[in-house]
Ligand SMILES: Nc1ncnc2c1ncn2[C@@H]1O[C@H](COP(=O)(O)OP(=O)(O)OP(=O)(O)O)[C@@H](O)[C@H]1O
């Protein structure tokens with residue numbers, strides 16, 4: 715299988731500009747990667763695509779504030795045959811040489827995230843305190859973290875000593891023509907409908923200045939496309955998939971409904 719000749723199981727990913735080559739270099743040079751960007755803009759899809767392209771297994775961990783070091787590294791469990799050690803997902807990734815993707819890493823407590831430090835610098839080691847072992851990362855192991863900056867994150871941020879271990883990729887919504895191609899492909903709709911949805915999305919994103927805290931992501935535009943493709947009337951689909959998820963505020967909902975009406979006449 716050649717990289718330029720995508721196999722049928724290649725995840726669909728439309729490149730924005732240079733991120734594929736940059737990621738490949740990071741992988742080759744054993745550099746950890748941080749993907750920053752708003753919800754639904756393609757971070758997870760990019761990692762899935764890169765794992766496929768680099769032919770590495772992908773192990774994804776969703777971070778939350780109860781996540782403990784044991785959840786990542788592993789724990790002793792009591793079974794029929796006595797007590798046995800069970801690797802956590804991070805340890806499995808380290809042993810297998812997988813790409814380990816920690817989604818929404820700022821949700822994890824800082825004392826949990828510290829376990830990543832020796833893995834994300836030249837040491838490439840995972841010390842397992844509970845067993846006394848130190849596992850060297852297999853070739854191909856790569857740490858990738860994602861987060862959504864400026865998202866009610868006044869109190870939560872990463873320590874500088876964590877941040878500075880990663881090469882950062884800035885993600886954002888693609889330019890309109892590219893976003894329309896993505897919506898058409900993923901929503902399985904005609905290009906003209908995809909363009910109309912992206913035009914609506916662009917207008918709705920401008921409501922940020924009028925207080926809309928969450929603006930529509932590519933994911934929401936795709937959801938609307940799928941509903942319309944399934945036969946739901948355009949206005950209903952846009953309301954259910956785009957307007958209602960974004961706000962409960964009557965004035966903003968009204969403004970968004972008006973934009974939907976003006977976009978599909
Ligand atoms: N560049 C792209 N190429 C192909 N599909 C894309 C691209 N960008 C976005 N998408 C589509 O948008 C959807 C949402 O993207 P994805 O799940 O990767 O977002 P995300 O940035 O990981 O969001 P979150 O922060 O909420 O996890 C994908 O399932 C895919 O259909």
Ligand SMILES: [Mg+2]
Pocket residue numbers: 757758759817
């Ligand atoms: Mg994601």
